[in-house]
Amino acid sequence: MTEKLLVLNDIRKNFGAIEALKGISFSIGKGEVVALLGDNGAGKSTLVKIISGGLQPTSGQMLFEGEEFEAKTPAEAKAAGIETVYQDLSLCTNVDVVANFFMGREITRKIAGIPFLDERAMEEITTKALTSAGTRIPSMRTKVEHLSGGQRQAIELNRFAHWGGKLLLLDEPFAALGVEQTRRGLDMIRHVASQGIGVVIITHIMQQAFQVADRIVVIRHGVVAGDVDRTKTSPDAVIEMITGQTLTGAGPVGKQ
Amino acid sequence: MTPRTRKSLESVLDNLVWFMLIVVLALFSALIPNYFQIGIFTNIIEASSVLGVMSIGLALVIIAGHMDLSVESVAALAAMAVGILFCSAGIGMGIKLSPQWLMIPASLLVACGIGALIGLFNGFLVVKLKMSAFIITLASFIWVRGIVLAVSGGRSAQDLDPAIRWFAIERVAGIPLSAWIAIACFVVFSVLMAKTPFGRHLVMIGGNETAAYRAGIRVTRNLIIAFVLAGAIAGLAGWLLAIRTSGATANLGVGLLFNAFAAVVIGGVSLKGGVGALPGVYAGVLLLSSINTAINLMGLPANYTQVIHGFLVLAAVLLDTFKQRLRQRLA
Numbered sequence: 001m002t003e004k005l006l007v008l009n010d011i012r013k014n015f016g017a018i019e020a021l022k023g024i025s026f027s028i029g030k031g032e033v034v035a036l037l038g039d040n041g042a043g044k045s046t047l048v049k050i051i052s053g054g055l056q057p058t059s060g061q062m063l064f065e066g067e068e069f070e071a072k073t074p075a076e077a078k079a080a081g082i083e084t085v086y087q088d089l090s091l092c093t094n095v096d097v098v099a100n101f102f103m104g105r106e107i108t109r110k111i112a113g114i115p116f117l118d119e120r121a122m123e124e125i126t127t128k129a130l131t132s133a134g135t136r137i138p139s140m141r142t143k144v145e146h147l148s149g150g151q152r153q154a155i156e157l158n159r160f161a162h163w164g165g166k167l168l169l170l171d172e173p174f175a176a177l178g179v180e181q182t183r184r185g186l187d188m189i190r191h192v193a194s195q196g197i198g199v200v201i202i203t204h205i206m207q208q209a210f211q212v213a214d215r216i217v218v219i220r221h222g223v224v225a226g227d228v229d230r231t232k233t234s235p236d237a238v239i240e241m242i243t244g245q246t247l248t249g250a251g252p253v254g255k256q
Numbered sequence: 257m258t259p260r261t262r263k264s265l266e267s268v269l270d271n272l273v274w275f276m277l278i279v280v281l282a283l284f285s286a287l288i289p290n291y292f293q294i295g296i297f298t299n300i301i302e303a304s305s306v307l308g309v310m311s312i313g314l315a316l317v318i319i320a321g322h323m324d325l326s327v328e329s330v331a332a333l334a335a336m337a338v339g340i341l342f343c344s345a346g347i348g349m350g351i352k353l354s355p356q357w358l359m360i361p362a363s364l365l366v367a368c369g370i371g372a373l374i375g376l377f378n379g380f381l382v383v384k385l386k387m388s389a390f391i392i393t394l395a396s397f398i399w400v401r402g403i404v405l406a407v408s409g410g411r412s413a414q415d416l417d418p419a420i421r422w423f424a425i426e427r428v429a430g431i432p433l434s435a436w437i438a439i440a441c442f443v444v445f446s447v448l449m450a451k452t453p454f455g456r457h458l459v460m461i462g463g464n465e466t467a468a469y470r471a472g473i474r475v476t477r478n479l480i481i482a483f484v485l486a487g488a489i490a491g492l493a494g495w496l497l498a499i500r501t502s503g504a505t506a507n508l509g510v511g512l513l514f515n516a517f518a519a520v521v522i523g524g525v526s527l528k529g530g531v532g533a534l535p536g537v538y539a540g541v542l543l544l545s546s547i548n549t550a551i552n553l554m555g556l557p558a559n560y561t562q563v564i565h566g567f568l569v570l571a572a573v574l575l576d577t578f579k580q581r582l583r584q585r586l587a
């Protein structure tokens with residue numbers, strides 16, 4: 001990848017006596033999709049939380065767009081363009097698609113100094129953004145509670161891209177979705193990445209990682225156990241990295 | 257189910273209260289002698305002004321996903337304050353201002369100011385300190401009524417100054433100005449909730465507070481404003497109450513809370529938050545007021561009224577649960 005979006009340098013995290021991360025180093029390029037794999041308890045969620053401001057690292061350094069970066073809160077990370085999309089945590093299902101797309105960023109027109117919602121302008125922009133991404137939603141005025149999991153995810157991802165997001169973090173985003181919806185979700189991730197957005201996706205399912213990722217990063221016991229180009233590895237090789245029998249030639253190994 | 261049938265079913269659910277209002281009015285008109293006359297309808301609107309205004313504040317807080325049980329006592333305290341300051345008999349101090357009209361904004365300011373302060377107190381404890389809205393506002397319900405009893409010594413204030421009373425007497429289109437104030441409040445707050453970012457944010461907070469927070473909406477600030485508004489509006493309801501009774505007694509407005517609660521829930525506001533709109537609440541208020549008028553006309557003893565009101569609250573909550581189930585099935 002040409003330009004580095006985020007560089008992680010020897011990130012460590014201790015929870016009391018537990019060393020959850022023991023020095024993680026890798027990087028994510030613009031428009032690159034990185035699949036983060038690893039066994040339960042390997043430290044994937046911890047790492048993603050550190051990037052998105054939910055946790056602070058015990059030591060280590062992050063460079064975001066070439067500058068030193070450490071978010072103290074998720075809001076700070078979000079302001080910088082980094083966001084984790086969690087299922088069910090980022091949409092208000094009791095209002096319609098447009099209201100969700102513009103949540104907290106409503107377009108208003110002032111009448112006598114009072115801001116009024118400009119529904120027509122918001123609907124137009126929402127329709128344009130979602131249809132250009134190939135999302136099929138019957139009406140922008142449908143309440144989100146009536147939409148499928150896949151449609152909800154499409155709203156979240158496109159909203160992120162539309163509002164200038166730069167690095168998208170997904171922690172097991174397809175856990176609740178069916179086969180067809182997962183396929184559409186993966187397409188959507190590629191679509192988001194094609195706009196120059198970096199994506200880190202945590203998944204348990206090897207097949208998904210190989211379908212969507214440019215690079216595969218494996219974490220084991222808090223260290224990078226493999227960092228390989230998707231085209232230069234195989235599911236079997238990755239499984240061996242996850243379980244601990246690193247093959248020769250599988251890629252650089254994180255320093256211990 | 258096709259999207260269209262679902263949509264129409266849903267709009268029936270959303271506007272159920274209007275159908276109920278029409279059915280009840282038609283039934284009463286057919287069954288109760290003397291019910292169907294214009295005078296009765298203006299009467300219903302007039303009698304619903306205090307309840308209506310109070311229901312607006314309660315609805316705001318419930319839509320935002322919280323609860324305010326203190327509105328009735330707040331209205332009583334506001335009414336008592338206005339009564340003590342501007343009544344000339346009983347415990348009234350009979351304060352006069354000149355020019356006379358100054359007493360209108362002065363009394364309004366006192367009533368709404370008291371309400372807003374108590375609302376701020378509730379909001380701070382509930383939102384900032386994350387205490388249970390139910391318990392905090394239940395406590396306020398009790399201590400605020402206690403203050404009413406304490407400052408009045410159980411006695412009453414009578415003969416409110418005519419300059420303020422004017423609102424209950426002056427009529428436009430057969431409806432007293434005090435009722436027009438309630439209607440105006442419904443219009444203003446309906447627009448606020450449906451057409452402004454503040455209202456939209458309250459609905460979204462009521463639907464999913466975490467999502468609203470993560471989207472950068474200032475949840476704490478918005479919720480505290482909602483509590484302050486509910487208090488101030490309850491103060492306005494108290495002001496209307498003082499005008500209607502031309503004074504204030506220590507037990508003024510007792511029982512209004514449950515009427516307001518029933519009106520809000522029957523009006524389509526869900527107790528789980530995030531669902532409902534103010535026009536429906538007004539229909540709920542009119543529905544209750546119609547039933548009250550019917551009870552009066554039939555000459556039922558007052559004791560039965562209480563039983564009926566109790567069952568109405570019960571029916572309202574049952575209806576809410578039923579609608580939630582049905583919505584889930586539609587979703």
Ligand SMILES: Nc1ncnc2c1ncn2[C@@H]1O[C@H](COP(=O)(O)OP(=O)(O)O)[C@@H](O)[C@H]1O
Binds near residue numbers: 038042
């Ligand atoms: N808040 C916490 N307090 C203590 N230990 C934690 C905490 N969060 C995670 N851990 C520990 O850190 C390790 C990594 O966890 P996690 O990042 O959730 O793994 P993964 O997402 O890869 O399954 C585990 O051993 C877990 O028990």
Ligand SMILES: [Mg+2]
Binds near residue numbers: 045046
């Ligand atoms: Mg995890």
